[in-house]
């Protein structure tokens with residue numbers, strides 16, 4: 234059933250993924266994996282080893298992908314139809330889960346199952362191959378398997394996972410595999426670049442249990458961190474709030490603006506960052522003296538005196554005069570002209586390379602999945618009408634990648 238195609242995104246539209254399944258218990262997760270790839274627009278063709286058929290029904294995979302499943306090679310030369318040298322060949326071969334057995338066979342050029350034959354076609358025909366291993370830990374650590382994996386890595390095979398847990402090398406999560414597939418189709422224009430990204434709100438304590446915060450969700454920061462990761466950058470994501478990044482993104486959760494500042498300074502220093510993208514909404518004001526104990530409310534009104542928190546961008550710019558900085562400016566601006574003026578002033582004051590300005594009046598921007606923004610950079614201004622934050626992240630990172638490229642010339 235293909236009715237769910239592109240329901241989550243169109244990134245894989247026009248792409249065919251051959252999803253090869255081998256004899257690991259993790260194969261029971263494959264129908265969900267196939268469906269998730271389809272939700273991002275992919276056409277999925279499943280290929281199974283005989284051992285896989287004992288664990289997951291071919292009928293389930295046929296239903297999940299909406300395509301016939303290749304269970305053995307016949308006079309129809311299914312391997313050539315799917316992965317031969319012709320215009321309609323697949324764009325990616327994904328083996329998930331991949332047994333220790335199949336990994337080793339592929340590494341030494343044995344093809345005696347439909348899966349190993351497809352892998353052989355991919356390696357010989359230049360189709361990207363992504364492998365998601367799954368095995369009991371001792372099998373995965375077998376020195377023969379380790380050295381075979383090494384061989385495959387040297388030949389450019391991309392490995393996703395496994396997670397070592399409960400004595401098992403478990404297949405990577407569906408989310409991680411889907412992200413790796415998206416990444417393999419993304420231009421790697423930030424390969425080798427190190428980027429620190431912030432996202433989400435901070436909190437400032439009134440007393441040990443009460444805080445002042447804001448309505449930022451962290452969706453923009455996370456979209457930027459993910460897009461930078463897909464483009465090959467080494468990403469450190471520092472965030473506040475409840476929207477956690479996936480495990481494979483290096484991240485740190487913080488509470489207060491001061492915590493965020495300390496984390497940003499130490500990450501930029503440790504990673505020798507090339508760019509800092511400040512998409513977080515750190516609280517600008519904090520209670521002057523937070524109460525040590527929970528404030529009783531029986532006595533009625535209380536006065537709260539606020540002081541400004543440290544400015545993260547100012548501190549970063551002071552220490553790294555040449556770092557590429559992207560700053561976000563949220564304004565309750567009645568007109569585009571006002572927003573542009575506010576962004577210009579901010580750009581000048583903060584010394585940012587790019588300023589992304591958005592109007593947050595009437596609940597716009599904060600917490601939503603979409604936004605409309607003005608991006609100021611040097612003498613250019615780009616206006617992006619309302620669109621998903623993921624698409625805004627792509628435009629911003631195109632501009633960052635272009636700047637970093639210029640700086641390295």
Ligand SMILES: Cc1cc2nc3c(=O)[nH]c(=O)nc-3n(C[C@H](O)[C@H](O)[C@H](O)COP(=O)(O)O)c2cc1C
Nearest residue numbers: 255256257258282284285332333334335346367368
């Ligand atoms: C229930 C069950 C679960 C298995 N799980 C795994 C596994 O996670 N990883 C692995 O490498 N082998 C696993 N095996 C062993 C493989 O199925 C076996 O090595 C088989 O020959 C692999 O064939 P294939 O690579 O062609 O699929 C499992 C076997 C059974 C019966």
